[in-house]
Amino acid sequence: MTISRRNLLAVGAGAGLLTACGSNTGRGGGGSGPQLSQWYHQYGEPGTEQAVRRYAAGYRKAHVSVQWRPGNYDQQTAAALLTDSGPDVFEVNGPTLDQIRSGQILDLTELLDGVKDDFNPAVLAPKTYDGKVWAIPQTIDMQLLYYRKSLLRAAGVEPPTTLDALVDAARRLTDRKTKGLFLGNDGGAGVLGGTPLYAAGLQLVTDGGEIGFDDPAAARTLGKLHRLYADESLLLGAPSDWSDPSALLQGLTAMQWSGLWALPQVQKELGDDFGVLPFPGDGDHGRPTVPVGAYGAAVSARSGHEEAAKEYVKWLWVERTDHQQDFALSYGFHIPARISLAEKATRLREGPAADAVRFTTEHGYAQPLLWTPASQTAYQDALSRIIRNGAGPEGELRAVVRKVRAELDRVNTGRKTP
CATH class of the missing domain: 3.40.190.10 (Periplasmic binding protein-like II)
Structure with a gap:
């Protein structure tokens, strides 16, 4: 694309x-x-x-x-x-x-x-x-989970609202022709990023500039992502990666993580046979989550x-709110950055599009300004090892915490107090 x-x-x-x-x-x-x-x-x-x-x-x-x-x-x-x-x-x-x-x-x-x-x-x-x-x-872009209603209905699976339910649903939806979930050809490390941590009620970096995931809940949540891989519920090696909805449209997967930009194409080809969800929350303090940018x-x-x-x-x-609406919705499918414009945009008022706007307002998070490229690389490499190799999440995260803490110490030097 x-x-x-x-x-x-x-x-x-x-x-x-x-x-x-x-x-x-x-x-x-x-x-x-x-x-x-x-x-x-x-x-x-x-x-x-x-x-x-x-x-x-x-x-x-x-x-x-x-x-x-x-x-x-x-x-x-x-x-x-x-x-x-x-x-x-x-x-x-x-x-x-x-x-x-x-x-x-x-x-x-x-x-x-x-x-x-x-x-x-x-x-x-x-x-x-x-x-x-x-x-x-x-203008806003965001990611969300698409699912085929007919495939879930045939398998007796409810749209998952917790991470445990997502893991279970992906396993039950997997058969000889269709995988339960597509998170990208790398198993999800590249696209998910910090989303699972926010879904566990954590953060990459707190508002006060401190590390936000030095918590046992982080390891528990990331460990569940490996279960998806170990259960062979994940689609890997699809012809197109996560940003393209082709895997969902072609029946290669029952659920796919992708972006709002894919919604018009999905709606055109599937009609009413799809729904959208945020990434499901995990644990006692978990919350539904969608990344925005x-x-x-x-x-x-x-x-x-x-x-x-x-x-x-x-x-x-x-x-010029007219230009802002035009820029967001006339050339692709995006959400205006102004809440009032998103609420009154005709194309965003009903169905999955309206759900996406609500997810963005209620559950959206953006990568923090203090999350440096070095922190991102350390975390993403660890996430890949956890998902695909079954590396112990506790040990992997300890190493990431050390790296991120050093990065935050560096970037916080001389920072003014808001």
């Missing part, structure tokens, strides 16, 4: 090499004010590029040129922010601590005056540091037009 907004939810994606930057081919805005450059990563959904160019062309207070950036966008922006030739306004999958602490991006807190509570808190949290907002969420609009501190750039971001991602 082509590059799209789902990439920000793909846990553990490898970083590519910095690619050559393209020329400025943006169609300028109609304004006669300052010249502003705006960068986007390359979306896969048809029409998205034309839409953002149209938004920019409609702005009258500045001349905005859009650059569509193929290749490794995060590395491109990281390099450009160190120069005077980078963007004024840019999309950010983050931001990162380095961008904030080194003063590369501007504080945008004031742009949300009076409307901050209308932004989904799960996606606003990782864009907030020391009580300040550093990027304005644009959102690209945000940030402003470079090296822009020569800081106030004009901030004003443009406010216009596009705070004031």
Whole structure:
């Protein structure tokens, strides 16, 4: 499948090499004010590029040129922010601590005056540091569990609402032709990430910047994921990976973890023969959980037009709710970052789409700002060994806790108290 907004939810994606930057081919805005450059990563959904160019062309207070950036966008922006030739306004999958602490991006807190509570808190949290907002969420992607109603009904299986029930359902739904559950061709380590920990009532990093899963419940929960593998209930080696719903549609699996973006295709091919669920809670303190993510609009501190750039971001991602709805739902299938817009969007009012919006509001979590790439790699490698190799979760997690604690000590050095 082509590059799209789902990439920000793909846990553990490898970083590519910095690619050559393209020329400025943006169609300028109609304004006669300052010249502003705006960068986007390359979306896969048809029409998205034309839409953002149209938004920019409609702005009258500045001349905005859009650059569509193929290749490794995060590395491109990281390099450009160190120069005077980078963007004024840019999309950010983050931001990162380095961008904030080194003063590369501007504080945008004031742009949300009076409307901050209308932004989904799960996606606003990782864009907030020391009580300040550093990027304005644009639109939300999320993951959830799809299931075939007819297959569950034939096996006498209820939609699972606990992790134990999910393990049992996957086993009972597995036969010679169909596996019970598809979590990706690696068994789930890549896509699940911290989701099972949140489902156990834990966190990757607490709000106070401490490790959030140094708890026996973490090992108990992750151990149950190995049971899925050991029971041979997991589909492995599917023609397409978890982000594509083909395995579910072709009857290779009765349940599949995928993204909201797949819902229109699933609905078109299965009609009413499917439902959606959050990842089920586990243990006495467990809770249903769905991971969410959102690209945000940030402003470079090296822009020569800081106030004009901030004003443009406010216009596009705070004031122009029509553009925000269009961006979320006309080119793919996503949820507006504003709660009020999600609630009144026609395509999100009924059926599984409405369920997905509710899951996002009630059960959504985003990867914390303090969860570093080194912490992620250590955790994901351990999760893979637990799921596929049956490695003892207690020992694996002890090693991860040591690594993450060292990372948190490093990144918390000099951190202000919110």
